Amino acid sequence: MSITTMTAKERIMKLFAGEEVDRPPCFSGMGNVTTEGLKSLGYKFAASHLDAKMMADAASTTYKLFGFECGVVPFDLCVEAEALGCEINVYAHSEDLLYPTIKKKLIHKEDEMEISLPSGFQEKGRIPLVCEAIGLMKKDIGGDVPIGTYVLGPFTLAGQIMELNDLLKLSFKKPDKVGKLLALLADAIVMVAGQFQKAGIDYITVREMGATSDVLSPRVFKNLIQPYLKKIFDRLTVPSVLHICGKTNDIVPFMMETGAKAISVDQKNDVAESRKKLGKDALIFGNYDPYNVLVAGTPEMVKETMKKCMDDGVSAVWPGCDIWPTVPAENIRTMMDEVKKYRR
Amino acid sequence: MAADEKKKELLERLRNAVIQYDEDAAKEASREVLDVGMDANDAIFNGLVSGMEEVGRLFEAQEYFVPELLMCADALYAGLDILKPHVKQLDLGVRGSVVIGTVEGDVHDIGKNIVKMMFDVAGFTVYDLGRDVPLDKFVEEQLRTDSDLVCLSAMMTTTMTGMKKVIDDLRTKNPNVKIMIGGAPVSADIAEKWGADGYAKDANNALKDAINMISSLKKLKEEAEARKK
Ligand code: B12
Numbered sequence: 066m067s068i069t070t071m072t073a074k075e076r077i078m079k080l081f082a083g084e085e086v087d088r089p090p091c092f093s094g095m096g097n098v099t100t101e102g103l104k105s106l107g108y109k110f111a112a113s114h115l116d117a118k119m120m121a122d123a124a125s126t127t128y129k130l131f132g133f134e135c136g137v138v139p140f141d142l143c144v145e146a147e148a149l150g151c152e153i154n155v156y157a158h159s160e161d162l163l164y165p166t167i168k169k170k171l172i173h174k175e176d177e178m179e180i181s182l183p184s185g186f187q188e189k190g191r192i193p194l195v196c197e198a199i200g201l202m203k204k205d206i207g208g209d210v211p212i213g214t215y216v217l218g219p220f221t222l223a224g225q226i227m228e229l230n231d232l233l234k235l236s237f238k239k240p241d242k243v244g245k246l247l248a249l250l251a252d253a254i255v256m257v258a259g260q261f262q263k264a265g266i267d268y269i270t271v272r273e274m275g276a277t278s279d280v281l282s283p284r285v286f287k288n289l290i291q292p293y294l295k296k297i298f299d300r301l302t303v304p305s306v307l308h309i310c311g312k313t314n315d316i317v318p319f320m321m322e323t324g325a326k327a328i329s330v331d332q333k334n335d336v337a338e339s340r341k342k343l344g345k346d347a348l349i350f351g352n353y354d355p356y357n358v359l360v361a362g363t364p365e366m367v368k369e370t371m372k373k374c375m376d377d378g379v380s381a382v383w384p385g386c387d388i389w390p391t392v393p394a395e396n397i398r399t400m401m402d403e404v405k406k407y408r409r
Numbered sequence: 410m411a412a413d414e415k416k417k418e419l420l421e422r423l424r425n426a427v428i429q430y431d432e433d434a435a436k437e438a439s440r441e442v443l444d445v446g447m448d449a450n451d452a453i454f455n456g457l458v459s460g461m462e463e464v465g466r467l468f469e470a471q472e473y474f475v476p477e478l479l480m481c482a483d484a485l486y487a488g489l490d491i492l493k494p495h496v497k498q499l500d501l502g503v504r505g506s507v508v509i510g511t512v513e514g515d516v517h518d519i520g521k522n523i524v525k526m527m528f529d530v531a532g533f534t535v536y537d538l539g540r541d542v543p544l545d546k547f548v549e550e551q552l553r554t555d556s557d558l559v560c561l562s563a564m565m566t567t568t569m570t571g572m573k574k575v576i577d578d579l580r581t582k583n584p585n586v587k588i589m590i591g592g593a594p595v596s597a598d599i600a601e602k603w604g605a606d607g608y609a610k611d612a613n614n615a616l617k618d619a620i621n622m623i624s625s626l627k628k629l630k631e632e633a634e635a636r637k638k
């Protein structure tokens with residue numbers, strides 16, 4: 066097959082395999098459902114979190130309507146925490162675009178930190194629902210584009226099940242105690258990822274946004290969090306991406322050392338510099354601002370930003386966080402066009 | 410002479426306890442302040458708060474991150490708890506009370522907590538409603554407590570619009586209340602358009618503003634003190 070007729074899926078899988086591709090793909094490992102897509106189906110955002118078919122349908126529209134080169138479920142960050150026993154709120158009453166949140170935490174004080182996994186954990190909460198959605202998407206669009214999902218990193222997950230303020234302080238005061246919790250959560254994450262792998266995903270992103278360099282120092286990241294991320298990436302079988310947002314330039318080598326196939330950084334990272342640091346073969350995904358550029362920016366600004374990402378040397382054009390649903394159709398089309406016509 | 414020296418030593422110890430986030434040291438120094446009969450106001454502003462100003466600088470310089478900031482705040486609170494009951498007149502002319510929270514649908518509360526801490530330090534009475542706060546609750550709490558200031562935080566462009574609803578509602582029910590808004594997607598333009606009285610830009614600027622606030626409080630206090638003499 067000639068290189069120019071690659072499907073999006075072939076291109077992305079080749080990229081992960083370290084082979085040469087004709088241009089950077091334009092996809093994401095994080096949520097990318099759009100209001101346009103939901104509208105085309107007549108779905109409410111709040112309902113899409115609780116029904117496998119609606120979730121799969123909604124997630125597929127970003128490819129079907131705009132040619133975005135992947136399909137990713139779910140859309141929120143509560144799946145693992147819910148399976149661990151947290152109560153969530155999907156704001157079913159609301160017409161606004163509200164993302165599900167944790168209503169009740171699992172750990173309320175320091176001496177409740179020694180938790181164990183509920184039995185049958187990997188079948189709890191919405192894990193089976195997400196698996197079903199993955200299966201539906203594979204059948205629907207999985208021949209053209211890769212199907213992906215994400216799990217939280219252990220620190221971010223810890224911040225979902227206990228008070229983040231306490232977690233941050235204990236990271237200094239009782240690193241051993243925090244480490245123990247992170248070890249357990251790393252196991253839990255591998256179990257969830259295992260279910261998603263069985264359901265047939267092509268790649269997976271581990272989102273450790275709670276450990277962003279805007280909040281946590283590189284030293285704490287390296288000492289306390291990186292070891293558990295390594296444990297996770299060691300045990301994943303599909304191509305994997307580690308996402309951390311914020312000013313990540315100081316920690317990109319640590320991110321790479323975790324064993325993730327690719328790293329994902331946001332608009333605060335200077336990718337040209339990261340590229341220099343990590344060398345030409347490292348897979349760096351990024352790094353446009355999904356809100357200020359893609360939603361609030363003009364098509365002109367979208368063009369310039371995509372060009373800059375590629376000039377700086379990203380391996381894939383990829384957002385700094387979830388694509389914000391209210392993205393205007395014109396901007397997302399402009400983005401796809403700009404990436405498709407780019408030649409290094 | 411010896412008393413002056415002791416005073417200097419205690420202020421230094423209070424300051425360092427905050428910077429080195431050492432709660433025990435903050436408590437110990439605060440108790441000694443009371444033992445030697447030193448002025449509690451002096452200890453708070455020239456010891457604890459002075460330390461917090463340095464912490465703000467370290468945060469801006471990215472030597473300190475959020476956990477350090479939170480721990481420094483704990484050390485400051487530990488000292489404050491001991492000293493506050495002995496403050497002679499905390500009435501600086503600008504003392505007030507504030508209702509603060511992150512609006513409905515939004516769980517991002519790290520920034521809000523940092524802002525809250527600054528108000529605590531400045532001697533405000535703070536009613537913290539937490540995160541994901543139903544919009545009506547802000548108005549209810551303001552009316553219940555008759556607070557001077559309502560502070561709204563939002564970190565997402567969608568939840569941010571909830572702030573406008575709260576502002577409108579507050580304005581009709583209580584035109585005198587001051588409203589300050591903040592969070593990453595908020596801007597000075599938006600604050601003005603929606604009719605808020607105040608706004609602070611990002612982590613560093615909010616901190617700077619809060620520190621300026623504390624500094625101006627200190628100045629007011631010094632002026633008041635000077636007039637007394
Ligand atoms: C940590 C984080 C999380 C944590 C939050 C934990 C917690 N308890 O707070 C978790 C992992 C839970 C999370 C979840 C989500 N997040 Co989030 N998160 C962040 C992140 C990385 C950092 C925010 C932060 O704490 N910064 C540090 C603090 C110190 O700064 P700050 O909050 O700005 O506060 C300062 C100032 O803004 C100001 N300030 C703040 N409030 C106020 C109030 C007043 C009155 C004043 C004067 C000043 C002021 O002073 C503060 C202190 O100096 C940001 C990205 C970023 N780098 O900003 C995304 C971000 C906010 N999240 C985002 C998203 C999309 C989400 C999710 C929807 C993801 C999902 N798919 O579910 C969910 C939201 C769930 C919900 N319904 O709320 C987006 C929002 C996009 C948008 N459209 O606006 C962001 C911007 C990432 C991005 N680049 O796209 N997130």
